[in-house]
Amino acid sequence: MKTRDLFVIVMYLLFGVSGTTLIKLASRIKEHAWFEIFGICITPKFIVGIICYGISFLIFIFMVSKLQISIVIPLVAALNSIAVIIIGIKIFGESINAGQMVGVSILVLGVFLTGYFTK
Numbered sequence: 001m002k003t004r005d006l007f008v009i010v011m012y013l014l015f016g017v018s019g020t021t022l023i024k025l026a027s028r029i030k031e032h033a034w035f036e037i038f039g040i041c042i043t044p045k046f047i048v049g050i051i052c053y054g055i056s057f058l059i060f061i062f063m064v065s066k067l068q069i070s071i072v073i074p075l076v077a078a079l080n081s082i083a084v085i086i087i088g089i090k091i092f093g094e095s096i097n098a099g100q101m102v103g104v105s106i107l108v109l110g111v112f113l114t115g116y117f118t119k
Contacts, residue, residue, distance in 0.1 A: 005067055008059060009076055016056035017083045021091065022049030071115055078104075078111040 026046035035042050063072050081104060088094035096104075 001071075005072070008063060008067070009072065009079075012056050012059040012063060012076055013079055013083060015052045015059065016080060017087065019049045019051070019053030019056055020084060021087050022046070022052060024092065025049075074111045074114050078107045081107055 022045050026043045026049060027040055040046070060076075063069070063076070085096060085100070085104060089096060
């Protein structure tokens with residue numbers, strides 16, 4: 001994998017996870033909301049989250065069109081899942097049960113095997 005490919009993957013993960021986190025954070029703060037739609041508080045943090053998520057989608061389109069999707073897409077899916085779980089635990093105080101840990105482990109193992117046997 002080229003350095004450029006790794007950079008694209010890291011940028012996708014940073015924007016996607018940041019967008020998801022900001023949207024979740026913004027949905028909890030009603031006092032700073034400009035207005036509310038379907039119970040979702042529209043705040044500056046929410047708008048920045050949507051922009052980050054949109055940028056991650058554009059990067060995803062680039063990855064699908066330019067990189068080897070049989071390796072990249074499972075890799076970013078696993079890394080994204082792990083990052084979101086860590087943020088859920090650290091920032092939002094969520095917990096993870098044994099079944100979820102097994103599921104994430106299977107994801108990581110699957111990505112490893114996909115990459116290993118594709119060489």
